[in-house]
Amino acid sequence: GENVEQHPSTLSVQEGDSAVIKCTYSDSASNYFPWYKQELGKRPQLIIDIRSNVGEKKDQRIAVTLNKTAKHFSLHITETQPEDSAVYFCAANTNSNTGKLIFGQGTTLQVKP
Amino acid sequence: DGGITQSPKYLFRKEGQNVTLSCEQNLNHDAMYWYRQDPGQGLRLIYYSQIVNDFQKGDIAEGYSVSREKKESFPLTVTSAQKNPTAFYLCASSPTGSLGSPLHFGNGTRLTVT
Numbered sequence: 036g037e038n039v040e041q042h043p044s045t046l047s048v049q050e051g052d053s054a055v056i057k058c059t060y061s062d063s064a065s066n067y068f069p070w071y072k073q074e075l076g077k078r079p080q081l082i083i084d085i086r087s088n089v090g091e092k093k094d095q096r097i098a099v100t101l102n103k104t105a106k107h108f109s110l111h112i113t114e115t116q117p118e119d120s121a122v123y124f125c126a127a128n129t130n131s132n133t134g135k136l137i138f139g140q141g142t143t144l145q146v147k148p
Numbered sequence: 149d150g151g152i153t154q155s156p157k158y159l160f161r162k163e164g165q166n167v168t169l170s171c172e173q174n175l176n177h178d179a180m181y182w183y184r185q186d187p188g189q190g191l192r193l194i195y196y197s198q199i200v201n202d203f204q205k206g207d208i209a210e211g212y213s214v215s216r217e218k219k220e221s222f223p224l225t226v227t228s229a230q231k232n233p234t235a236f237y238l239c240a241s242s243p244t245g246s247l248g249s250p251l252h253f254g255n256g257t258r259l260t261v262t
Contacts, residue, residue: 036207044188069250078238078253079191124190134179134198134242134249135206138191 037062037129041139049147054115056142058125059107065127068101068108069136073122082123083110115146151175154239154254161233161261169224169257171239178244180222181251184208185236194237197222198244226259233261 211230
């Protein structure tokens with residue numbers, strides 16, 4: 036079936052450095068790719084999303100890039116801060132009539148002060 | 149914390165018992181979803197519903213059941229047939245069940261079965 040692979044599973048960076056998380060998806064019909072942030076003990080929250088008609092989207096320190104040919108997309112966080120420490124999930128839709136999302140396995144990001 | 153309420157936050161049950169997890173939303177969203185979260189496995193879809201009185205199996209529906217009698221409510225029953233029920237369960241909703249409709253999550257219910 037359809038799946039989404041996410042790497043790395045853990046990522047540790049110094050405050051101020053950049054962090055990159057990568058995902059690949061299998062369903063060539065996928066056209067919506069959200070990213071969620073889950074802080075410890077809290078619910079996942081949408082931080083940015085991208086649709087297949089664009090290759091890149093930015094929101095302040097966060098950006099997402101999409102390569103439809105290669106079927107991969109990435110999250111870039113610049114100037115990381117300790118409050119960026121969390122688990123990040125990528126997702127891709129499958130069967131676009133339902134809004135159903137398939138999630139990656141998650142990346143635990145630690146930003147060291 | 150938004151308009152999705154999951155209760156209770158923690159739930160303990162003995163093996164062999166069915167248990168129902170509550171999910172209520174007041175966002176007037178059409179679609180609702182149940183995900184299961186296990187360490188290192190991301191979020192896996194159990195069931196979803198695009199409209200009242202209709203629902204579909206997700207990727208790991210075995211041992212679970214749902215109902216959608218009201219737009220606001222989407223309870224999940226974990227039956228004794230679920231082989232490994234201990235997990236963190238997340239309910240979500242979206243304005244529609246169609247493309248590009250972001251999910252809004254509840255705070256989750258942590259179920260422990262012993």
